[in-house]
Structure formats: structure tokens, C-alpha cells
Amino acid sequence: MKNKITVIASALILFFGACNTDPKANDIKKEVLNIHDKLMMDGEKVIKNKMKLESILKSDKIKSAKDSLSLAELIFRLNKADENMMDWMHFFKDDFKGKTEQEDLDYYKSEMVKIRAVEDGYIKVTGESDSVLKVYNILPAEKIDTMHHKH
Structure with missing residues (x-):
């Protein structure tokens, strides 16, 4: 009887352990690297x-000084978005090893927040630059690349 209880208890521990939905540090790290x-x-x-x-x-x-300033500001923001990415890459530790699994998890969660902020900056500034390029009848980079691949 004792043996049967031990087997059942072990099976329950394994089952509930496998059902753990807490994110693992390596899973978050993989997602960070994919982004x-x-x-x-x-x-x-x-x-x-x-x-x-x-x-x-x-x-x-360029039609006016105001347009010129707007373009210069947008160029500055594109540079800043690129610098933010370079800074993130410079400080990111791909081989981070904390003392505990929780420290690893906390590190990669914080990196996820940072890389998402970089991503948000890219999305916003590329959308704005695409719109401005269209105003000047210039295709955004993405469309030109796909056109070249069709030929």
C-alpha cells in the first residue's frame, strides 16, 4: 500500500510539474533573440x-524651411532608433547566468521590455518615414526591395 501511495504521489508531482505555465528564462531569451x-x-x-x-x-x-526642419528632425529620429538598437545590442548579455533561475528569468524579462521599446521605436519612425517618402513620390525601402525580387 505504501508503495502504491508513493507511485501515485510521484505521478502527481510529475503531472503538476509538467503543467507549470511559468515562463522559463530560456524561452524568454529565445523570444528576445527572435525579436x-x-x-x-x-x-x-x-x-x-x-x-x-x-x-x-x-x-x-523641399518646399519650405518648415519642411526642411521636419525632414531633418525625422532623420534625427531614424538615427536615434538605430542608435537605440546598437546600444541594446552592446549591453545585452546573451550568455547571462544569474545565481538562480529567477535571476535569469528577471534578466531576460527586463531585456524583453527593452527590446520591445526598440521595436516600438522602429515601427513608429519607419511608418512616419514611409509616409514622408510617399509625399515626395519615393517608394519606401521595403517596396523597392520586393519589386527587385519579382524581376
Whole structure:
């Protein structure tokens, strides 16, 4: 009887242990790295849009000083978004090892917050730069790349 209770208790412990829905540090780390990988591709668009806006700024397409200042400010924000990504990458510790699983989990959760903030910045500034490029009848970087791949 004692043996049967031990087996049942062990099975219950294994079952409830397997049902643990708490995130693991490695799972969050993997998600952080996946976001990073996506942002690396988005970063190319940030740079391409910045270069296109700089060429507009140097051209005779600018209608007013106000437009010129708006473009310069948008270029500054594209640079800042790219710098934020570089800063995050510089300080991110891919091989972080805390003293406990909880410390690892806390570290990767905090990195998730940081990389999501970088992602939000990219989304906002690329959307704005895409809109401005369209005003000047210039296709955003993403559309040009897909057009080249169709040929």
C-alpha cells in the first residue's frame, strides 16, 4: 500500500510539474533573440529610408524651411532608433547566468521590455518615414526591395 501511495504521489508531482505555465528564462531569451533578428532586418529599412530622406533634404524638392526642419528632425529620429538598437545590442548579455533561475528569468524579462521599446521605436519612425517618402513620390525601402525580387 505504501508503495502504491508513493507511485501515485510521484505521478502527481510529475503531472503538476509538467503543467507549470511559468515562463522559463530560456524561452524568454529565445523570444528576445527572435525579436532582435527581426529588428536587424528592420534596421536596414531604417538606414535606407534615412538615406532617401537625406537625398530629399539636399534636393530642390523641399518646399519650405518648415519642411526642411521636419525632414531633418525625422532623420534625427531614424538615427536615434538605430542608435537605440546598437546600444541594446552592446549591453545585452546573451550568455547571462544569474545565481538562480529567477535571476535569469528577471534578466531576460527586463531585456524583453527593452527590446520591445526598440521595436516600438522602429515601427513608429519607419511608418512616419514611409509616409514622408510617399509625399515626395519615393517608394519606401521595403517596396523597392520586393519589386527587385519579382524581376
